[in-house]
Amino acid sequence: MTLMECAREVREAAYAPYSKFKVGAAVRGASGRIYRGCNVENVAYPEGTCAEAGAIAAMVAAGETTLTEVAVIADSPDPVPPCGGCRQKLAEFGQGDTPVLLGTTDGKIMTTTIQDLLPGRFDASHMENAE
Structure with missing residues (x-):
């Protein structure tokens, strides 16, 4: 099963009674x-x-802290990018060149990277002088 197929399958379990x-x-x-x-x-x-x-959270709970690929899918006319908070979360666990696949339930796919989603990201290097 591809990463996008996994995202499509788990989407059905979403709890979204309000939106x-x-x-x-x-x-x-x-x-x-x-x-x-x-x-x-x-x-x-x-x-x-x-x-x-x-x-x-599922990845971290399983003991991993590095992601190498991301897929996100929603029922939308165009691929939906992650919100700002999730972009920062992806940047915490992935590299700038980590591929991010954004898809729609109609089959549109857009490929980008964490760097393209979050240029100028805040990362651990900014904390080097913290005591």
Whole structure:
């Protein structure tokens, strides 16, 4: 199963009773294993969880901290990029050249990278002088 197929499959499990906007994400860890996540809404909107964050959490819970590929899918006319917070989360666990596949349920695919999604990213090098 491809990474995008995994994202498509987990999208169906999304809990989106308020927006009705289901999103699925899958990340491939450095081991080659695939981790999946879907959005989980809450009536208190800021308390929801994005699909990308769920996939990253599954990867970390399994003991991995490096992702090598990302796929995100939603039912939208055009591919939907990750939100700002998820871009930073992807940057925490992936390299700038890590491929990010953005897809629609109708089959449109856009390929980008973490660097293109988050130029000028904040990373651990900015913390070198912190005491």
